[in-house]
Amino acid sequence: MNRARLFLPVTVFGILAVVLLLGFTLRDPKLLPSALLGKPFPAFDLPVLTGAPGERASRSSLLGEIRLVNVWATWCPTCLAEHGELMRIRRETGLSIVGINYKDVSSQARAWLKEYGDPYDFNVVDGSGDLGVDLGVYGAPETFLVDAVGVIRYKHVGDVNRSVWDDEFAPRIAALDDSGGNAE
Numbered sequence: 001m002n003r004a005r006l007f008l009p010v011t012v013f014g015i016l017a018v019v020l021l022l023g024f025t026l027r028d029p030k031l032l033p034s035a036l037l038g039k040p041f042p043a044f045d046l047p048v049l050t051g052a053p054g055e056r057a058s059r060s061s062l063l064g065e066i067r068l069v070n071v072w073a074t075w076c077p078t079c080l081a082e083h084g085e086l087m088r089i090r091r092e093t094g095l096s097i098v099g100i101n102y103k104d105v106s107s108q109a110r111a112w113l114k115e116y117g118d119p120y121d122f123n124v125v126d127g128s129g130d131l132g133v134d135l136g137v138y139g140a141p142e143t144f145l146v147d148a149v150g151v152i153r154y155k156h157v158g159d160v161n162r163s164v165w166d167d168e169f170a171p172r173i174a175a176l177d178d179s180g181g182n183a184e
Contacts, residue, residue, distance in 0.1 A: 036135065036136060038152070038153075040151055040152075041069070042059070042131065042135060043058070043059045044058060045057075046124040049101050049106060049113075049123035049124065050110060050118070050122070051122065059150060062098065062150050063149065063150050065096050065148050066096070066146070066147055066177070067095070067096040067098050068095060068098070068145060068169070069097075069098045069100060069143065069144040069146055070086060070120070070141060070143045070144075071135070071140050071143070072101065072140050073101060073102045073103060073104040073109070073140045074104055074108045074112045075104065076140040078140070078141055078159045079140055079141045079159075081159050082160050086119040089119070095173070096121050098120060098121055098122060099120040100132070101123050102132050103129045104127070106125055138157060141158065142155065142156065142157050143169075148176075153172060153176065154169070156169070
């Protein structure tokens with residue numbers, strides 16, 4: 001019986017090592033599939049962060065052009081890291097970017113945009129996180145590519161940096177442009 005006890009730690013260690021090894025061999029931990037790909041952007045009716053008092057936006061506000069929809073917050077350090085790239089994209093491409101200010105304090109979000117710049121056409125305030133739940137958001141930042149008729153064509157979890165822009169978003173946007181803004 002004492003000999004069996006000696007092998008217990010070795011056995012537990014072996015099982016743990018196998019589990020960790022399998023976990024490290026996953027292709028891309030940022031690759032989180034979205035059930036919404038190819039489906040309409042969820043309906044919403046939310047206040048606008050920097051608009052006139054009482055101004056609201058809805059799903060219909062997204063229609064008519066290809067857009068990036070970026071989920072961000074002031075409490076998110078990665079959002080700050082990606083902000084310069086969003087500013088560059090807006091400046092160099094003119095692409096419409098819409099923000100979803102996610103579970104944040106609106107006054108802090110307005111101050112943040114004033115300090116770092118505002119690449120967004122508009123921002124909606126998702127203080128409760130309900131729109132985030134409808135979108136299957138795991139956290140901030142997450143960015144969706146939405147076509148001109150409001151269908152989600154791509155979802156990226158994590159920051160949008162130059163490499164992600166060049167490799168993931170730009171080719172998809174070019175394909176949408178070639179099809180008139182709608183891949184269907």
